[in-house]
Amino acid sequence: MIRPPLHALQGFVATARLGNLSRAAESMHLTISALSHQIRGLEERLGQRLFVRNPRGVELTADGQQLFDRVAEHLDAIEHALRPFGASRDEKLTLTLMPSFATSWLVPRLPAFLAAHPQLEINLQSTIRVVDFERDTDIDAGLRYGPGQWPGLESVHLFDDYLTPIASPALIERLGRPTLETLGDFPLLGAPGGRWSDWFARFGGKAPRRYVANFDDSETLHRAAIEGMGIVLGRLTLAWPLIDANRLQLLFDERLKADFSHFLVYPPRSRAHRGLGVFKAWVLEEAARYQAAQT
Known part of the structure; x- marks a missing residue:
């Protein structure tokens, strides 16, 4: 055998x-x-x-x-x-989240959390796959970007996201800095309609007849903007590390609220997980601090 x-x-x-x-x-x-x-x-x-x-x-x-x-x-x-x-289940917390959110928001904040709670082991599973908590029983909770309602899961609102035009320093040096009225004359990345239409309807200016290029995810759009391909209506949660590193620059103070928000989600079986309780209290504090800085 x-x-x-x-x-x-x-x-x-x-x-x-x-x-x-x-x-x-x-x-x-x-x-x-x-x-x-x-x-x-x-x-x-x-x-x-x-x-x-x-x-x-x-x-x-x-x-x-x-x-x-x-x-x-x-x-x-x-x-x-x-x-x-083995080790107590409550001392190990397994979280699922998007790789982009892990890199841009959670991981930079984790060292302080782990220093304050050295008994807790965090296991991050960064994936673009939507985890099935009924099947993946080793995963305790997740951080998700969406409408806030997922059948069979409890969801806790963390913070909203916002959109605003951003561009690379090289593009700004080459073409100058647009005004709200002249923004449509610059190369824009995105698709006709959608949130760009909302931007022009709210803040003025005229949308271009064509956009330079479009990509199906925010991370790739931001990468194209870094390369100087055009101006992107960027998601600030993902863009802040790039802005802090001066790879992208904000063009305006004006912002649009994104369609979706960020949530902590978990199945009913995780309610009693003490490690999740500790993490939940911490991430809500961090989220409130971050949200306050954005508004």
Whole structure:
């Protein structure tokens, strides 16, 4: 009988759930090379290919899906059974959040929190995937950007986000600084309509007949602005580190409230998690301080 090592099955399940080798390796505190070696060894033992690569990461083959369906719940049961023999569950807090929000807002503030609460271990799982808390039972809570209502989850409002035109210093030096009335004469990044229309309707000026380029996520838009491609209607939460580093500059004091806001979300099972209670109190204080500085 083929008996693959348990750690190889754990690596397989983590990779299947995250759909990405680098994130799975990070979650298991392994190098990508070590995790890849585990999975190759598992495939050789079973004589089956378990994953195929795609532009976003990896996905299960039919054989891989069959293996996942058979072993994942049993590994979860083993982990659950062993928890009483390890560190207290309340001393470990696993959070899911977008990589861009982790980098721009949370991580710069975390050292002070961890210094004040050295008994608490924070595990951040930064991913663009919307986590299913019913399936991913190892995740305690999440930081999300959205409308504030997610079925089956409790949500706590942290702060609103705002939009304002920003541009690279090089573009400003090359073309000058626009006024509210002349903004539409400058190269703008975005799509016709949308929030740019709201901007011009509220603050005046005339929208351009065409925009230079559009991208489907804020982080890429900000990157294009850094490269001097044009002026972007930037999200301040993501843009502040770039502004502080003088890679982008604010053009106006005027701001639009974004369609969505930032929330702390968690399933009912996490209500009694003492570590989450400590984090919740802290992140609400940080959010209030940040919101006050924006208005």
